[in-house]
Amino acid sequence: MLWVLLLANWLIPLILSWLYVLFAWIPGWIHFYGYVGGLTWAFDLQDETIDNWYTRAWAGWAGFGAMSVILLRDRPSQDERYGTTIAHEKRHSMQIWTLGLLQPILYITCSIFLFITAKMGMTPHIHPYLDNPFELDARHAAGQKVDIPPDEWPRGPKDHWPWW
Numbered sequence: 304m305l306w307v308l309l310l311a312n313w314l315i316p317l318i319l320s321w322l323y324v325l326f327a328w329i330p331g332w333i334h335f336y337g338y339v340g341g342l343t344w345a346f347d348l349q350d351e352t353i354d355n356w357y358t359r360a361w362a363g364w365a366g367f368g369a370m371s372v373i374l375l376r377d378r379p380s381q382d383e384r385y386g387t388t389i390a391h392e393k394r395h396s397m398q399i400w401t402l403g404l405l406q407p408i409l410y411i412t413c414s415i416f417l418f419i420t421a422k423m424g425m426t427p428h429i430h431p432y433l434d435n436p437f438e439l440d441a442r443h444a445a446g447q448k449v450d451i452p453p454d455e456w457p458r459g460p461k462d463h464w465p466w467w
């Protein structure tokens with residue numbers, strides 16, 4: 304029985320990741336970019352003329368990392384193939400390769416926990432999204448600034464929205 308659970312722990316996020324890609328690729332909202340190493344394939348929102356709920360939901364986001372697939376808002380040049388955003392999203396992909404389905408479960412749990420403690424005033428200097436351990440790890444791996452003080456948060460020091 305344990306092997307079924309272990310298999311499901313890695314197969315479920317792998318299948319969901321590629322179903323998500325198909326869901327956005329079939330109507331032409333995302334385009335295939337290429338293989339970016341580490342068993343990861345990249346897609347991007349190359350066509351900026353498409354204006355619908357999906358492309359609008361990307362406002363404020365640079366990328367999204369799933370299992371063996373990453374999505375990028377902007378199409379990287381060949382020079383950027385191993386650039387910062389790709390490195391960041393590949394790290395999220397690697398987190399899922401390591402933890403399986405536990406990664407999204409733990410990620411969401413961390414953000415909700417940090418959101419509640421911030422709302423209760425216990426952690427006013429902790430941002431539920433920027434200080435999520437999975438984001439700290441991804442920024443560290445990509446060579447980005449890891450510790451982001453409250454006065455540099457996207458919507459100022461009172462911003463505690465957990466998803467961006």
Ligand SMILES: [Zn+2]
Pocket residue numbers: 391395437438441
């Ligand atoms: Zn991230």
